[in-house]
Amino acid sequence: MSMIEFHDVNKYFGKFQALKNINLTVDRGEVVTIIGPSGSGKSTLLRCINGLERITSGQLIVNDFDLADKKTDMNRIRKNVGMVFQHFNLYANKNVLQNVTLGPDLVLKRDKAEVEQEARDLLKMVGLESKADSFPGELSGGQQQRVAIARSLAMKPKAILFDEPTSALDPEMIGDVLDVMQKIAENGMTMVVVTHEMGFARHVGNRIVFMDDGKILVDSSNVNQFFDDPQEPRAKEFISKIINH
Amino acid sequence: MHIFIDAYSWINLRYLLQGLGVTLEVSVASIIFSFVLGVILGLARYVKIKYFSAIVGFVIDVIRNLPLLLILFFTYFALPEIGIRLNVIIAAIVAMSIFESAMLAEIVRSGINAVPRGQMEAARSNGLTFYQAMRYIIMPQALKKMIPPIVSQFISLVKDTSLATIILLPEATYHAQIIYGQNINYMIPMFVALAVMYFVVNYALSLASRWLDRRLVQSN
Numbered sequence: 001m002s003m004i005e006f007h008d009v010n011k012y013f014g015k016f017q018a019l020k021n022i023n024l025t026v027d028r029g030e031v032v033t034i035i036g037p038s039g040s041g042k043s044t045l046l047r048c049i050n051g052l053e054r055i056t057s058g059q060l061i062v063n064d065f066d067l068a069d070k071k072t073d074m075n076r077i078r079k080n081v082g083m084v085f086q087h088f089n090l091y092a093n094k095n096v097l098q099n100v101t102l103g104p105d106l107v108l109k110r111d112k113a114e115v116e117q118e119a120r121d122l123l124k125m126v127g128l129e130s131k132a133d134s135f136p137g138e139l140s141g142g143q144q145q146r147v148a149i150a151r152s153l154a155m156k157p158k159a160i161l162f163d164e165p166t167s168a169l170d171p172e173m174i175g176d177v178l179d180v181m182q183k184i185a186e187n188g189m190t191m192v193v194v195t196h197e198m199g200f201a202r203h204v205g206n207r208i209v210f211m212d213d214g215k216i217l218v219d220s221s222n223v224n225q226f227f228d229d230p231q232e233p234r235a236k237e238f239i240s241k242i243i244n245h
Numbered sequence: 246m247h248i249f250i251d252a253y254s255w256i257n258l259r260y261l262l263q264g265l266g267v268t269l270e271v272s273v274a275s276i277i278f279s280f281v282l283g284v285i286l287g288l289a290r291y292v293k294i295k296y297f298s299a300i301v302g303f304v305i306d307v308i309r310n311l312p313l314l315l316i317l318f319f320t321y322f323a324l325p326e327i328g329i330r331l332n333v334i335i336a337a338i339v340a341m342s343i344f345e346s347a348m349l350a351e352i353v354r355s356g357i358n359a360v361p362r363g364q365m366e367a368a369r370s371n372g373l374t375f376y377q378a379m380r381y382i383i384m385p386q387a388l389k390k391m392i393p394p395i396v397s398q399f400i401s402l403v404k405d406t407s408l409a410t411i412i413l414l415p416e417a418t419y420h421a422q423i424i425y426g427q428n429i430n431y432m433i434p435m436f437v438a439l440a441v442m443y444f445v446v447n448y449a450l451s452l453a454s455r456w457l458d459r460r461l462v463q464s465n
Contacts, residue, residue, distance in 0.1 A: 050370055052366055052369065052370065074369075075372060075374055078369060078370055078371070078372045079372040081370075082370065082371075083366075083367075083370035085363060085366070085367060087363055089361075089363035089364060089366060089367035090367070091364065091367070091368070091381075091382050092364065092386055093382065093385045093386050093389075094382075102371065102373075102381065103371040103372050103373070106372075106373060106377050106381065107371070107372035107373060107377075108372075148367075151371065152371075155371065155372060
């Protein structure tokens, strides 16, 4: 059962081609990590999945909806696909609890008391139940990112996309965020994660995708082999750089 | 010194205050209309609807680059030529509202643009519609950023009402002119009185904005 399917997808920004003939299938419950140099199209690929960017040509199916079809209601896709950003993007005018409850309240129109209880449980799960009344500006980066994950989970999505979730964090904060992500993965969530955290890719990921210059060069289920003995020359070069630096 | 005492006779002061009443009436009405209109125009320019936003942008640019005095002339002297005859207070309110709403539209647009892009992306990814994202996330943050420039715009609006003496609007400056027109010795006392009146009104506005700003900062 596939959750996300790219068929010959191309994406242009003006004349610049950001995605070149992408074919990729993500099954339900799978954790796919995407790595590659900056500008390789990783983020664009992710942003196409929840319609923040529209594909230029090809076919993209998410949760059985055809995203290339103009009639597809993007809000329905986004209800089911969460997104966690590099820079957290918590609502600056809302406190932590409101950040988590806003989506379920406004979009799913669920019972407020029930939503609040669930939100508090989620905050507990990410270790921030004591911060419910704080504003984003009062939290560290790692704390903000965990709130952002809780916000995403509150919508009970079928998949969550992570766009370099630890790249803007201090090293000592990264572990907390990765722990939370691992917990979510163990609960069977479909996840597509753009990251350079090799530990996460090896231990949590089921599959690794390597991108360069808008193309997918490697798509492998053998994650350890990919890192230990990469076959593809560009991947080899990239991995030697991130390991030796 | 007795010139001041004579100039500030009860009758003169009452007449000046009547003028101030008109100043405030025109100011408050123009502030309300221009705020509503300014937010609508600013949003219209922000959302980038084909042609429509471009036209709105062009109109805003035209108005912003005309002197208010000329807009006053248009509403009071030119509109009757096409059969629209406005009483002087209404004409002043219309002119001020048109002029100020163009100014405010730009403040609104830049206030919205100052909210980081990620806020909208996060809201949309969270499943909110564009309208919900604007209403609950973007506009509350944008309005906070807009308060200081909006208040300074309102302060210049209050001062600019004095330009409407040119169409004989019976506001404070015009009444002062009438008083010293009858006795030229009263000119300086009248200028002083006007200065005090404008200062009190506008300083009160500044204080209100500071208070509002502090409250909003606290609530965050």
